[in-house]
Amino acid sequence: MPAFKCRYAVVLAYLSLTPVVHASSFDCTSAGNPAEKAICADPYTSSLDEKLGALWQTTLPTVSDSKALKADQREWLKQRNRCAEDISCLRRQYLMRMKALEYAARPFTWNATWQMIPWGTSTAAQVTTSRQDATHIAFDISAANGGNSGDMDGVATIAGAAAHYEGGNCTLKFSASNGLLDVEQEGGEGACGGGVGVYYAGRYVASEQPISIDYDLLSLGVLRTPQEDQALRVLLKDDYQTLLNNSGSMVTGEASADVPDGAVDEFWVRGLASSNAAILMRAPGNRLWLVLLVFDEQRKVRARYYTNVAKWKKQVPDVLQAWHVRMTHDEALPLDLMP
Incomplete structure (x- = not known):
């Protein structure tokens, strides 16, 4: 084997024994708190940190009071760190901070x-x-x-x-x-x-117009990886946006006996929880199960069940069944098994 191939083989062997450290605006080898460790362990959140770092470098020289912005950044870091390992919280903090920096250099007026x-x-x-x-x-x-x-x-x-x-x-x-x-x-x-x-x-x-952040189920932390996000987009098609619209509030759901390795989250819109809500279960291998409330053509609420797991196409896992029963209240809530 040529010498250069041996040298690269040694390097690759070394890397295979070294923990993966994703790029970020700080040194991941010295990550000192749960939030920093969570950022370094998650490629998507680490990429947001990189983008924020670049935006910070270009924004700081343009503001009227750089000292105040530096103090504000320190306060934001404290707020970010309070997210600890909560990926959903961390991702939102980064997106909101980047939006703030986009406007920080504009002159302030009380009018x-x-x-x-x-x-x-x-x-x-x-x-x-x-x-x-x-x-x-x-x-x-x-x-x-x-x-x-x-x-x-x-x-x-x-x-x-x-x-x-x-x-x-x-x-x-x-x-x-x-x-x-x-x-x-x-x-x-x-x-x-x-x-x-x-x-x-x-x-x-x-701004005269409402501020828009390009939230999706990945940036909101509902889904952890781009692969999960793509799998859900393929599965739901237009109902991906419906689920996104229903994700105003989120809590961790009960574990499933049917799918022991599943992670369950429940979603709803405050004040509209009986008509705008959903429950999603994720499992390794990009396996997904979802029950989603929608309106039919007569503006009646009904539920749709989706999964990309073939053996579950005709049956609903226990925790999703229980959620559907809970959402029926005093009236029957139709459940459509989607392809």
Whole structure:
């Protein structure tokens, strides 16, 4: 064997004994907390970290206050690290942070319309601020989470780079940072005029139109790998978007006795859980099972069952059956076995 082939054989042998370290904006060999370790172990999330690192390098020189942006980045890293091993949380944090950096270099003004950077597919909020005098701004804010909404208006007092509002049990703080607006909210649920699960707190960017993030089931952490995502797209076709629209809230479901190696998640849209919901089970080998609520031509709710596992085409695994029964309530809920 030629010398160069032997040399490469040694290198490949060494690599085969070395843990896989995916590219990221930090050194994965010294990952020091659960979040960093989770990022390094997941190629998709690591790629988001790479993109954010590149965007950070191009954005920092363009903002009006680089010191403030550096401090903001440190706070964001703390927030990201609170996700720990939660891949869904980590991926959303990265996508939201990149959207914020896209707007950070724009000049700040209190006379603007602001859109909240959405956490998911069914949340949105808009606030309009206008300066009344040297120490006051008027604001009008509205928000929605699925089928629930809320709105309020008032006058806030400016103190430095922030404006404060207090009314009844509701407290709002509007903070300016480069081209971004942060809204903090205090008060119990409903104290600020919002429905169940509706809050105004979040990061906003100056825009007349709602902010869109290209969320899909992979970026939301519903699916872990591009292969799973592609398999589900092939299986569901147009209903992939239906499932995406129904993924406003997600919780881990009970384990399946029928598919012991399956991972189960339940989804619903707040305020619309009886008509916009789904349950998905994933298993190694890109095996998928799904029951999804849809509307028929008469606007009646029915369920569709999908799987790409041949032996399960005519029968529904236990946890999906139980979910379907739970969703029927007092009326029969038709279940269609999809091809």
